[in-house]
Amino acid sequence: MFEPLDPEYVKDILSRPPFISVPGVVNMRDLGSYTTCYPGMITKPLFLFRSGEVSAITEEGKAKLRELGVTTIFDLRSDTEIAKYETPCPTIEGVDVVRVPVFKLEDYSPEMMAKRFELYASGKTEAFMELYSQILDHGGPAFGTVLRHIRSHPGSGFIFHCTAGKDRTGVLAALLLKLAGVDDDTIAEDYALTRVGREPARETVMARLAKMPLFASDSEAALNMLSSRKEVMLSFLEVLQDKYGGAEEYLRKFVGLTDEEIATIRQCLLTPDPSQ
Numbered sequence: 152m153f154e155p156l157d158p159e160y161v162k163d164i165l166s167r168p169p170f171i172s173v174p175g176v177v178n179m180r181d182l183g184s185y186t187t188c189y190p191g192m193i194t195k196p197l198f199l200f201r202s203g204e205v206s207a208i209t210e211e212g213k214a215k216l217r218e219l220g221v222t223t224i225f226d227l228r229s230d231t232e233i234a235k236y237e238t239p240c241p242t243i244e245g246v247d248v249v250r251v252p253v254f255k256l257e258d259y260s261p262e263m264m265a266k267r268f269e270l271y272a273s274g275k276t277e278a279f280m281e282l283y284s285q286i287l288d289h290g291g292p293a294f295g296t297v298l299r300h301i302r303s304h305p306g307s308g309f310i311f312h313c314t315a316g317k318d319r320t321g322v323l324a325a326l327l328l329k330l331a332g333v334d335d336d337t338i339a340e341d342y343a344l345t346r347v348g349r350e351p352a353r354e355t356v357m358a359r360l361a362k363m364p365l366f367a368s369d370s371e372a373a374l375n376m377l378s379s380r381k382e383v384m385l386s387f388l389e390v391l392q393d394k395y396g397g398a399e400e401y402l403r404k405f406v407g408l409t410d411e412e413i414a415t416i417r418q419c420l421l422t423p424d425p426s427q
């Protein structure tokens with residue numbers, strides 16, 4: 152079940168950008184330095200970071216965050232997840248940890264979770280599109296908190312994460328990168344990196360899944376849930392355009408941002424390319 156990747160391959164990939172080593176945190180990477188459609192501009196380095204849960208961060212890891220200039224962590228997880236996995240938000244001196252759950256308590260009922268797990272277990276791209284549409288439909292308030300923070304704190308680094316740093320985190324990352332003018336192929340490649348990024352947490356993930364009958368008895372279902380295939384993100388970006396009118400229209404309708412706010416946030420995400 153969930154066969155491990157070659158350790159040397161994982162070590163090599165995790166040692167290079169966009170990954171950043173923060174002791175106690177898996178799947179952390181910098182969304183900066185990506186080429187955009189705006190001439191001479193790239194996404195701002197060491198500003199927006201994505202990761203898996205940070206509950207196990209060490210003291211050394213906390214020091215690393217301060218060194219990176221991170222002042223805020225946005226936790227997209229639900230209250231149910233935090234209680235179930237006993238992974239509370241850490242206290243980090245100099246860093247604000249802000250709870251912004253994508254799904255409210257009622258959206259994490261046993262019935263709703265069973266339905267979501269069935270979709271994950273199928274592994275079909277269409278199933279992930281249904282899941283990611285649910286994230287978009289419910290995530291407006293949470294995403295709005297993050298985006299307004301960007302608008303108000305353009306010089307302060309921040310992290311956003313869920314549990315694995317794949318689905319809710321991946322959707323928000325895609326919205327931010329689309330807003331910044333990053334091309335779809337690059338966004339999808341970033342999404343796919345999660346397969347490597349969470350490899351150090353494989354045993355923890357498998358132990359959690361083993362407690363669920365659906366995954367304990369079906370290795371293929373577990374593999375499907377844990378997949379982060381590039382083509383899934385490419386399909387999602389099509390859904391974002393066709394169903395929601397694109398990133399900007401989504402931000403207007405579901406987040407409540409004005410055109411002026413959207414333009415300001417975009418500028419906060421960009422910086423001149425030093426190589427030009």
